[in-house]
Amino acid sequence: MRNLDVTTLRSFVAVAELGGVTRAAGFLNLTQSAVSMQLKRLEELLGITLLDRSNRSISLSAPGEQLLGYARRMVSLNDEIMARLTDQIYEGEIVLGVPHDIVLPAVPRVLQRFNAQFPRMKVQLLTSFTRELKDRFHRGECDVILTTEAGVDKGGETLVTKPLKWIGAQGGSAWKQRPLRLAFGRHCIFRGGVIAALDAAGIDWDMAVETESDRTIEATVSADLAVHAMIDGTEPPHLEQIDHGGSLPELTSQKINMYATDKGRGEVLDTLADQLRQAFRHM
Structure with a gap:
């Protein structure tokens, strides 16, 4: 009888969700070698390769993607049991x-x-x-x-300091237009700094969308009708960071x-x- 270890599965889920062994190790408060060893033991137990290590960035193999759903469920069930059956109950x-x-x-x-x-x-x-x-x-x-x-x-x-990035439609060209069409919320804290950066760079701009709805901004940018600015790594999957090659000014960190x-x-x-x-x- 072969049994899966929840601690090992937790490490595998962390690597999959955080995109690498180093980040997973930091999140789990383990050493990088400990996480790597757990993944190796899991692969040996199952007789499969879980990670595609052919590229610089780690990605899941096909069997790894299949395991991920099961692993999440097992870790979640383990945590639920521990929470419900331990003495301390918080409401x-x-x-x-x-x-x-x-x-x-x-x-x-x-x-x-x-x-x-x-x-x-x-x-x-x-x-x-x-x-x-x-x-x-x-x-x-x-x-x-x-x-x-x-x-x-x-x-x-302060949890983290990250740069602001120009965000546009996938494969879009709105960032090339002049005046540059912007989409921002009325109360967006990034807005003033973005406008100041454009003015300092001598780039004409136009506030194409001024709203209180983030959905409206996303829809406009997704349609390639304007650009936006977001903290690095927080852009939704249907938008992308603009590779402008220096045509737009660098933005401040937040x-x-x-x-x-x-x-x-x-x-x-x-x-x-x-x-x-x-x-x-x-x-």
């Missing part, structure tokens, strides 16, 4: 505020892992722009918020910050904060 609600443009790809993974560990805790996800989230946090309406800012206020923690309070649920909030911390630092 309640946490309000998590996140700007629209950094929800993906990290936050859904965090919500999934947190729910497996605390199945009776409800996380209400609130999406808005940074200024509104900070106002809500100061009014006590949110327990944890993430923000995108040039700096960080007292009590905040901090992704976290602000958290404690309302008597220290361990629960600490766990959520730690999972957010790890997810964004290994994004």
